[in-house]
Amino acid sequence: MKRFIDLADFEPAAVRDLIALAQKLEREPEPQALAGKVLGLLFMNPSLRTLASFQAGMARLGGSSFVITPGQGTWNLESRQGVMMDGDRAEHVREGIPVLASYSDALGIRSFAEGKDLNADLAETGFRAMAELVDKPLINMESAMNHPCQALADWKTMDELGVPDHGKFVLSWVYHPRALPLAVPAAAMTMAAQRGMEVVVLRPEGYEVPAPLADKTRALAKTSGGSFTETSDRASALKGARVLYAKEWGSTRHYGDARAEAELRKPLSEWRVEEPWFQSADPRCHFMHCLPVRRNVAVADALLDGPRSVVVREAYNRMPAQMAVLHRMLAR
Numbered sequence: 001m002k003r004f005i006d007l008a009d010f011e012p013a014a015v016r017d018l019i020a021l022a023q024k025l026e027r028e029p030e031p032q033a034l035a036g037k038v039l040g041l042l043f044m045n046p047s048l049r050t051l052a053s054f055q056a057g058m059a060r061l062g063g064s065s066f067v068i069t070p071g072q073g074t075w076n077l078e079s080r081q082g083v084m085m086d087g088d089r090a091e092h093v094r095e096g097i098p099v100l101a102s103y104s105d106a107l108g109i110r111s112f113a114e115g116k117d118l119n120a121d122l123a124e125t126g127f128r129a130m131a132e133l134v135d136k137p138l139i140n141m142e143s144a145m146n147h148p149c150q151a152l153a154d155w156k157t158m159d160e161l162g163v164p165d166h167g168k169f170v171l172s173w174v175y176h177p178r179a180l181p182l183a184v185p186a187a188a189m190t191m192a193a194q195r196g197m198e199v200v201v202l203r204p205e206g207y208e209v210p211a212p213l214a215d216k217t218r219a220l221a222k223t224s225g226g227s228f229t230e231t232s233d234r235a236s237a238l239k240g241a242r243v244l245y246a247k248e249w250g251s252t253r254h255y256g257d258a259r260a261e262a263e264l265r266k267p268l269s270e271w272r273v274e275e276p277w278f279q280s281a282d283p284r285c286h287f288m289h290c291l292p293v294r295r296n297v298a299v300a301d302a303l304l305d306g307p308r309s310v311v312v313r314e315a316y317n318r319m320p321a322q323m324a325v326l327h328r329m330l331a332r
């Protein structure tokens with residue numbers, strides 16, 4: 001494997017194979033598999049799980065890693081093209097990324113959406129420009145519209161919980177005080193479609209799934225025997241659901257317009273997941289969220305602390321899932 005950029009680049013059988021490898025590495029650790037290998041981790045944006053799980057996973061396979069968070073003890077990196085660099089950014093990614101890649105056997109990059117132009121973010125212009133600078137195996141640690149590591153861990157989590165391949169997967173918008181990127185919702189809906197699930201996106205008006213993403217999800221669902229629909233009707237969306245996956249994202253109607261977005265979301269603070277949401281769901285319905293999550297803003301304390309919540313298990317699964325990716329990329 002040379003690149004892990006989008007889970008949809010892999011056939012469902014290949015994803016299942018990666019999950020099987022992750023489970024094997026949990027049962028039968030290989031503490032020397034990546035001895036002498038170095039993983040570079042470039043975080044243009046903050047992280048807790050991604051950073052810690054990659055470092056822990058690499059160490060458990062016998063390799064090592066280094067972390068660069070530009071501007072925090074290292075030069076601040078400019079990523080815009082053709083700009084006069086007379087501000088606080090001392091180095092351009094055009095030099096910085098090839099230098100980091102030259103020290104590494106594989107490089108992970110996190111670079112969130114710019115959040116100004118929906119089409120540019122959908123086209124992954126920022127991440128693609130960085131990816132072109134890397135001549136080593138490359139991992140997407142979250143880009144504008146994707147988070148394949150989270151998606152792989154979530155698929156593994158659902159397998160372990162016995163969620164049927166064709167079960168109902170509801171991705172629900174939940175409230176957040178500001179507009180957040182579409183990366184996780186995009187990765188979650190496409191992953192569930194690839195898995196063959198009945199995917200329903202539940203969201204208020206103004207937060208619709210962008211057409212290219214809906215088309216991609218529909219195509220993946222068609223191939224895997226699943227389906228994709230979108231609604232703002234909570235009761236019908238959750239009827240028979242096996243998973244409620246909550247995520248905050250910004251308005252797609254007012255993308256890049258902070259003032260209009262703030263007006264739209266003002267009356268939506270009741271979009272906080274609480275137990276009554278599950279009335280029509282399958283009694284076994286699990287609650288998923290990629291974390292971090294704001295307690296009592298996006299989801300009630302009682303639900304996060306209750307038996308439906310599998311958020312810590314999802315976060316744990318980031319580590320074995322990524323170990324499988326690293327093993328495929330770097331083991332002899």
Ligand code: CP
Nearest residue numbers: 047048049050290291
């Ligand atoms: N879910 C996730 O990617 O978490 P971090 O942002 O903490 O890495």
